[in-house]
Amino acid sequence: MARMSQQPTDGKIVVDGIDKRFRSESGPVDALRDVNFAVEEGEFVCIIGASGAGKTTLFRIIAGLEAASEGTVWLDGEPIEGPGTDRGMVFQEYGLFPWRTVLKNVTFGLEERDLDKQARLQRAREMIDLVGLDGFENSYPKELSGGMKQRVGIARALAVDPEILLMDEPFGSVDAQTKQRLHEELLDIWSATNKTVLFVTHDVDEAVTLADRVVVLTGSPGSVHEVVDIELDRPRSRTDDAFADYEQQLRDAIE
């Protein structure tokens, strides 16, 4: 990484020339090649692509869980070099701590900070209220449904007040009905907190429902094929012609 390098363009998150190569038994495998895009402050951006297009790899690089082979991801003008609480992460398999109650899951990230217990608990309760889980503070993850687990995941990620929310197919394991409700709730939370959201999915319907913009990754190695602005007012209705047009456009783009 060039020491004097600077964020090339404006944006909350700038993904700048990301390559990722994995070593494997049969030689190096390219997962991502020259991925570039930017996300504005407060924007809701979905990353979409067929499986194998490197969505999750890109998510892990932005999360700081994986190093890029080339290129830099910038957050507020600073290069990302590891995981951190400036990015709240929500995972498909929830990643809850099964030995902790809902409340203690949400306070986890706050415990690493200089906060007294009272302030921690208050903050955690606010987040639990925000995701609609009040009354379940003392339940263990095993007692919750998939949708409730993911609400805990969101509350926990938001508790540390991150700059952005990074979500990797967070609703991939819940049923369609719950998914729809979680979409509405997520949009409510988004407008209540003004967070920047980067949301990985393979579901075009989900992308059109949620996103301001959709980054389409295609190919192997994956690269940005197209960035689609979704210019629909919220709440969006699946039965709109325009909704269906966007869905078709994304579907075509993925293939």
Next chain:
Amino acid sequence: MSIDTSTDSESGLFADKELVASGRRQRLLRGAAGSAVFLVVWQIAAMPVPTYLLPTPLEVAQAFAVELTAPAVFTVPLLDAEIGLTRMLVNLSDSLYHYIPGLFVGGAAGIAFGIALGWSERLDDAITPVQRVLRPIPPLAWIAFAIVWLGVNHQGAAFIVGIGAFWINFYNAYAGVNGVPESTKEVAASLGVDDDLTMIRKVVIPRASPEIMTGIRTSIGQSWMIVVAAELFGAPGVGFQIINAAQNLALDVSVAYMFVISIVFLISDGIFQRVESRVLVWRE
């Protein structure tokens, strides 16, 4: 070893509870019937033969009562103090004097090593060859060292017990820590955990606690087996009494002491099971 899963169904309906209760009553009845048959068969088998070959249940019960009540003096090791107890309690105290230190020290060391090697790949790579070679050696095979270093006494027996407890706890803790999913650690890192010690304390140990608890529980039982074996070499205690009485042809006393081990094991295992289910309420 989950024998009684029916007791923790708190959320059941009344009908369920009744079913559970009647199921438990039935199980108790069957258990009582089975035990009665066992005692009768034992009695019938033992009646025609002399006590020094096979004592009857009644003779064992009598011997048990005598040993339990006959006064004896326990010399507290290291302190040189004397306490008036009964024969059985003196023998039990002797056994506990090497069981408890061996179990605690060996178990704690095993857990610590297990966590360290499970966590650090470098340490694991370095120590695995030695560990692989040493682990299959039965604890009792170390008796030679116990004798030359410490002698046939509490320390020697505690040493043997400690080796047994070490390996059981080492292996369980190691497997538990190794089994902590990478994703769980990644979540913790994303929530601000950025040093190894915090990660081990707040994530790895709690996540591995079911395996660690299994190790402790297994070693509580296994250590009694080792105690008896170590005492066959002459260290004082319950195990020594089993052999000693048998050599005096008092097999009823031998069997009484066999039951002492069983009773102590059941009590300690029962207590630990309660602790375990408390600590691990979160487990699926």
